[in-house]
Amino acid sequence: MNDLRETEEEFFVYLLNSLLEYQQNPQIIYPIFQANLDKLTVDFAQRLRAVEPQIRDSSPEESHTLAIVLLWLSNLILEFPLGDKTANIAIAKTGYQCALIFYTRETNPLAWAEITVNLGITYEEDPQADPVQKWEEAINCYQKASQVFTRTTNPERWASIQDNLGNAYRNRQQGEAEINLQQAIQYHQKALEIFTSENNPRLSGMSQHNLGSDYLALSRLNIANNEQYLESGIKHYEQALQTLKREVYPDLWAMNQLSLGNAYSVRLRGNPYENYEKAQQHYENALSVYTPATNPYYCQQVKAGQARLNQLKTDSNRETPEESSFVIQVLKLTLASDGDQQKVFPFLEKNLDQLNQNFIDELVSFISALEKEKSQINIYQAFMMGIYPFSSLMMTFPKGNREINLDIAIAGWKIVLPFFERSQNYNLxxxxxxxxxxxxxxxxxxxxxxxxxxxxxxxxxxxxxxxxxxxxxxxxxxxxxxxxxxxxxxxxxxxxxxxxxxxxxxxxxxxxxxxxxxxxxxxxxxxxxxxxxxxxxxxxxx
The missing domain is CATH 1.20.120 (Four Helix Bundle (Hemerythrin (Met), subunit A))
Structure with missing residues (x-):
């Protein structure tokens, strides 16, 4: 154990010295990270806390050296693509917090504000953070930073922070969803007052895309004008494509294609067949960039969207008693909202009387029948993707009969377990x-x-x-x-x-x-x- 601790201590000192010598040079520092992934842990983040007293009590020169080294470490590991994401975020967060001991708003406001923005990003991306509180922490960081990076003194940095605030409010769990989304729209509109396709096509396109996502999220709420919100979302996605060209920004272009596919797949206006064809084409466009090798996460997002699209097309072409089934309504809502409890829980609360043994029987019967229909394989896969998050939601659903909720979750888990065990059979x-x-x-x-x-x-x-x-x-x-x-x-x-x-x-x-x-x-x-x-x-x- 002592040898292990000495080895970790040696790495800690070696890493700090390397940063001091090479600063924020990823070509030098990233290979050091990669060779020591086993040491870049949550415990390493806690080890950084030992530097706090040294920053507080050392001479100004020594404190500055320690603070800037930790700042460089945090900036680099925040963008590092390998290793344990949870550990990387914990290290970055701790480093920023330690650096802020030296870089205060009073002594160095610009550096303080920049670090505070990055600290907000670590709250957003922390897999272990409280899903409600992390957005509050991020919003607090961005709002503080915008008091230094003002529209007058630093308009482009101010606009970037408005974009961050908009994304945070779109994902915010606290408060009313509609109010949060309207606030997100305002922030993204402010960003677009600064970013234009002429002066900054990349950030202008990203802000247009973010605005489209705000409207798409609004359209999924059970409120008035949701159809118009979807049209607004499509408009902003298409505007984003005017600046996010594939040959210049392939990943952002593909992201926009995925979003347009999602939007057209649920569009009610216009010719349903044309909407389906547009959605399918946008998904295919996205897959021309997103591949299992280069970007497996977004590749799967596109394939899940295609599965939902095929399900919706099939559903629209048939009339069966199942269409009004509460089970199917719940699963469709779970799929459409990506398992968002703010959307699923209110629907469940309105239908507590239908969460019973009959629900379990219908769920098992429906999936069993669907699995036997070989021609419905895409719909079967889509519903299985819905049962997985729905079962998780039932484990935490606070209303109704807790015993029944557990039985529903158990039934759902037992349905999806063999599906995931045979995932290779479905080209997943x-x-x-x-x-x-x-x-x-x-x-x-x-x-x-x-x-x-x-x-x-x-x-x-x-x-x-x-x-x-x-x-x-x-x-x-x-x-x-x-x-x-x-x-x-x-x-x-x-x-x-x-x-x-x-x-x-x-x-x-x-x-x-x-x-x-x-x-x-x-x-x-x-x-x-x-x-x-x-x-x-x-x-x-x-």
């Missing part, structure tokens, strides 16, 4: 199979909660909890992608619940082996760097 990206481990841990959590509340057959629930926890962790240990996906306290919490489940099973069956398994599981928790309250609980129960 290979990393989809890694989701199986996450799904199994979610199933373990659901059965554990049922046992804790004495719902259903207790012996069955505890057996199912143990089974899925064990299988989930087995997948976790064999898949590095999964290890990053289910991270930190969420993973530790599942491990603790597995230990408790062994103890519960011992109470039911009296097998002393379960006590040994519980002890071994708790020991793993103790070695995983858990939070203090979890640590104390485990130590008390060992």
């Amino acid at each position: 990206p290979s990393d989809f199979s890694s989701l199986c481990g996450i799904i199994k841990l979610e199933l373990g959590k659901a059965f554990y909660e049922k046992y804790e509340n004495r719902w259903g057959e207790l012996d069955v629930n505890v057996e199912e909890a143990i089974k899925y926890f064990e299988e989930g962790f087995a997948a976790l240990n064999s898949n590095h992608t999964l290890d990053r996906e289910l991270y930190g306290e969420s993973r530790i919490s599942c491990r603790v619940k597995l230990g408790i489940s062994y103890f519960y099973r011992n109470q039911i069956k009296g097998d002393p082996g379960d006590i040994e398994k519980a002890i071994d599981t708790y020991k793993l928790v103790l070695n995983s760097g858990c939070q203090e309250n979890t640590l104390q609980w485990v130590q008390m129960n060992l």
Whole structure:
């Protein structure tokens, strides 16, 4: 352990010295990052905290040196494409926070404002941040920075911050969605008062695209004029294409093609066939840039859009009793909103009486029938992509009957689990199979909660909890992608619940082996760097 710490300490000193010598030179620093990915961890971010007292207490020259080195480190790792995204963001965030000890608004307002903007970006991109609070933190940073970078003193930097504020308000979870989106529109319109296709075609096109996304998000709300909002969104996307040319900005051009595909796929005005053809063409355009090798995430986004488009086309050509099914309405809303709880939860709250055993039976029956229709494979895949986020939503839905909510989530997870296990059969990206481990841990959590509340057959629930926890962790240990996906306290919490489940099973069956398994599981928790309250609980129960 001491050797390991010395090695990490040596790397820390080596990295800071390299930054001091080569500054923000990615050609020198990025290979150092790449050769030491195992050391660029969340613990490394905590190690940076040790520099805080030195910045506060050293001479002005030494404090400046430390602050600027941490600033360079943060700027570089924020854009670094490799390694653990969570760790990279944690390091960047900590570095910016330490740098702000030296760079204050009073002593160096421009540097302070620039760092504050970047700090806002780290809040946005932090995978482990609270999904509600992170947007509040980001907005706060951007608003502070805009007090220094004003429209009068630095119009282009001010306009960029308006763009950041617009994107943050579009994604904001706190407050009313419509009000947030209207605010986002105002910010992006302000940015376009500065950025024009003549003076800055790239940023002008990006602002037009962002404005289109604001209107598209508005059109998805159950409010008046949503059809007109969609038309406005399409207009701004098409304006963005006037400046974001493929030969100059291929990635931004492809992003705009994807957005236009999404917009035309749900358009109500005009000829439905023409809308379908336009959507399909825009998706194909996007795929000419986004490939599984160069950009797997956005490539999958396009393919998911195509699957939804084919589903919508098929649905519009048939009339069946299923069209009015509450199950299908819920899944369509989940797909259309990308699993946005601000859109799905209000709909569920209005229909609590339909969240019952009959819902589960209809869901299972509908998917089973759809799977057998070989000609409907794209629709089947689209609905499976909807069941996955819907099951996650039911795990956190705060209204209605909690037992029923858990049963619905369990049914959904059990439906999608074999689908993701056979992902290669549907030409899906290979990393989809890694989701199986996450799904199994979610199933373990659901059965554990049922046992804790004495719902259903207790012996069955505890057996199912143990089974899925064990299988989930087995997948976790064999898949590095999964290890990053289910991270930190969420993973530790599942491990603790597995230990408790062994103890519960011992109470039911009296097998002393379960006590040994519980002890071994708790020991793993103790070695995983858990939070203090979890640590104390485990130590008390060992």
